[in-house]
Amino acid sequence: MDTPSALVRHLDQYVIGQDDAKKTIAVAVHTHYRKVDKAQRDGADLTKSNVLLIGPTGTGKTLLCETLSRRLGVPFVTASATSLAQTRFVNDEIEAILQRLVDKAQGDIDRAERGIVFIDEIDKLRKTGEAAGGSSGESVQHALLKIMEGAPVKLAAGRHLNTASILFICGGAFVGLDNIMAQSHGFGFIGAGGGDSQAILDRLNRRVKPTDLFAFGLIPEFTGRLPIVANFGSLDRAALARILTEPRDSLANQFRDLLAAAGVELAIYPRVFEQIAELAFEYKTGARSLRGVFEEMMTPILYVLPDHPEIGRVEIASLFSPPRLLPRAQQPAG
Numbered sequence: 001m002d003t004p005s006a007l008v009r010h011l012d013q014y015v016i017g018q019d020d021a022k023k024t025i026a027v028a029v030h031t032h033y034r035k036v037d038k039a040q041r042d043g044a045d046l047t048k049s050n051v052l053l054i055g056p057t058g059t060g061k062t063l064l065c066e067t068l069s070r071r072l073g074v075p076f077v078t079a080s081a082t083s084l085a086q087t088r089f090v091n092d093e094i095e096a097i098l099q100r101l102v103d104k105a106q107g108d109i110d111r112a113e114r115g116i117v118f119i120d121e122i123d124k125l126r127k128t129g130e131a132a133g134g135s136s137g138e139s140v141q142h143a144l145l146k147i148m149e150g151a152p153v154k155l156a157a158g159r160h161l162n163t164a165s166i167l168f169i170c171g172g173a174f175v176g177l178d179n180i181m182a183q184s185h186g187f188g189f190i191g192a193g194g195g196d197s198q199a200i201l202d203r204l205n206r207r208v209k210p211t212d213l214f215a216f217g218l219i220p221e222f223t224g225r226l227p228i229v230a231n232f233g234s235l236d237r238a239a240l241a242r243i244l245t246e247p248r249d250s251l252a253n254q255f256r257d258l259l260a261a262a263g264v265e266l267a268i269y270p271r272v273f274e275q276i277a278e279l280a281f282e283y284k285t286g287a288r289s290l291r292g293v294f295e296e297m298m299t300p301i302l303y304v305l306p307d308h309p310e311i312g313r314v315e316i317a318s319l320f321s322p323p324r325l326l327p328r329a330q331q332p333a334g
């Protein structure tokens with residue numbers, strides 16, 4: 001299995017920034033599978049450390065988990081806590097999630113039991129607010145607790161799935177948590193001499209404590225099952241511009257490949273990525289709006305190209321001026 005640093009290097013090819021979160025999660029996942037292997041060898045019980053990802057929407061939480069599980073070759077499913085809270089049959093819904101994990105493992109229970117389940121929008125389960133006709137957030141937390149702890153679950157087909165070694169990663173934006181932390185963290189008053197000790201203080205102050213999550217509205221038993229917390233920062237304009245070009249499967253690469261398949265060269269000036277990032281930044285949905293803006297830019301081009309096989313090169317110099325459509329270089333007759 002990959003070392004944590006090798007996992008991070010792999011993640012770097014797909015996920016921009018979020019360096020702290022990458023390290024935290026790589027170590028957590030590496031440790032988890034080492035524990036699973038050891039427990040299997042020794043026939044012992046496994047004390048699992050599930051992971052909580054905190055950060056704004058569209059900053060790479062799901063992407064990072066997906067990329068990691070693909071690398072590890074373990075089955076991976078995502079579910080949303082909001083939809084769990086909208087049903088009266090929470091346990092059926094949870095069973096369905098685990099069934100999807102088994103399906104991802106092509107029905108192989110042993111493989112499914114080494115899988116990763118990502119539950120998003122966990123912050124929507126805070127203790128207040130009860131959705132009409134649904135289950136209270138608190139009761140959903142209790143239902144999730146059971147599988148996160150490792151209770152065996154009976155699937156519809158009558159088979160049992162042992163959840164003891166399944167890694168649960170929960171995610172959420174936790175809007176307002178920073179205010180709670182600002183009130184509860186008192187490290188700032190210890191006379192910080194600047195430099196290194198200031199950096200350590202900053203780190204402690206940024207650390208989310210179980211009591212903060214409790215104050216937010218997660219029950220203590222639940223926060224207790226999520227001992228590892230990784231923070232995702234919001235993406236600035238520069239990060240958004242990098243996301244357009246740097247990841248292996250970046251939008252720029254996808255469209256370059258698409259046009260190349262029709263024998264057309266696509267050249268986009270760096271300025272354009274800055275302009276797209278600027279717009280997407282205003283939409284405040286992290287990297288999510290990048291695709292919309294990019295597609296809008298490409299649509300008129302994709303509309304005319306098929307009718308004009310003589311076009312061999314497309315140049316986009318600005319988001320706000322028409323692209324240049326250049327004819328194919330003449331092939332010497334031969």
Ligand SMILES: Nc1ncnc2c1ncn2[C@@H]1O[C@H](COP(=O)(O)OP(=O)(O)OP(=O)(O)O)[C@@H](O)[C@H]1O
Pocket residue numbers: 014015016017018055056057058059060061062063064120172173243247286287288
């Ligand atoms: N750090 C990043 N690096 C590269 N691409 C990113 C990054 N963050 C987001 N993206 C892009 O934005 C899309 C949405 O990101 P993702 O699904 O990971 O968001 P999220 O943090 O899970 O948000 P939510 O809380 O709404 O579920 C991804 O598919 C990817 O294309």
Ligand SMILES: [Mg+2]
Pocket residue numbers: 061062063120171
């Ligand atoms: Mg997500």
